[in-house]
Amino acid sequence: MTFPADPGCAQQVRRVISAHLRYWRRSSLSDAVLLATTEAFANAVTHGSRTPGDLITVAMENSNVQLRVSISDEAPGRLPIVPSGTDSLAESGRGLALIEAFTDVWGVKPADEGLGKTVWFAFNTAAEATEPTPAETEPFSSRPAIGESRPAPLPSYGERRQRA
Template sequence: MIPLSRPLLFQTAVPAHPSHASGVRRMVTAHLNLWRLSELVDNAVLATAELFANAVRHASSNPRDVVTLTLECTDRELRVTVADSSPLQPRLRTPDAAAESGRGLSIVAALVDDWGTVPPDPGTTGKKVWFTLCVEGRG
């Protein structure tokens, strides 16, 4: 990857509905390929899809709710942030072996270099869940 003079940034708001998950995956794929980070696509798309699904399932209660997706890339890392309007914090769970859900954050943790949550922007409600993937030494 060519050294960047400033971070690459993409941000969009997506309706908080499961029908938009495929569009989110396509957007992440397209931007990472445009930014010549194709080696990060698989892990970034899967981790983003998990965070989007969590936001839709656990944080969306109104048909007008949106999930904000931000991709930011520096010379060192790709940072993906998924923001929603719910103040409820995500938590890692250890689901029963037969459970059909509850593994999303474990999947994210296994795929990425780091992840966490931060408060919403001033004047807004909710939370931001983020993850990073190392760019340094790749490409």
């Protein structure tokens, strides 16, 4: 999914992520995934965009082993790093430290074309799969149950960037 580099889109990003987590039966990860996604999206808006017209791509992957989220921007520049000695009372500068604290693994990679970067993070789901919730013990179909709908992807705001 692509979004404008606008802080006002963060709520929409959270809604889409939440819908996918519910559909994938990964609600137990919601708080951590939403916190990390919000921080990565805010960093992409603040540090990875030059104008509100720039696009930020949010991608999710779900498997039996891992839930992975990637946030990509198009801005040139240095790759982000976790600052050392972050002040816990500071209003900014803690985003990557929070991502590091709440995820199982994370990283940054430059875009293949050399313009932009992707911050990604993942949560191990293998242990979660061995202890199903009561709803997961019911027969599973890839089709939604009556009254349950698949989360609809939002229309992209532009087609300039491929999914990461």
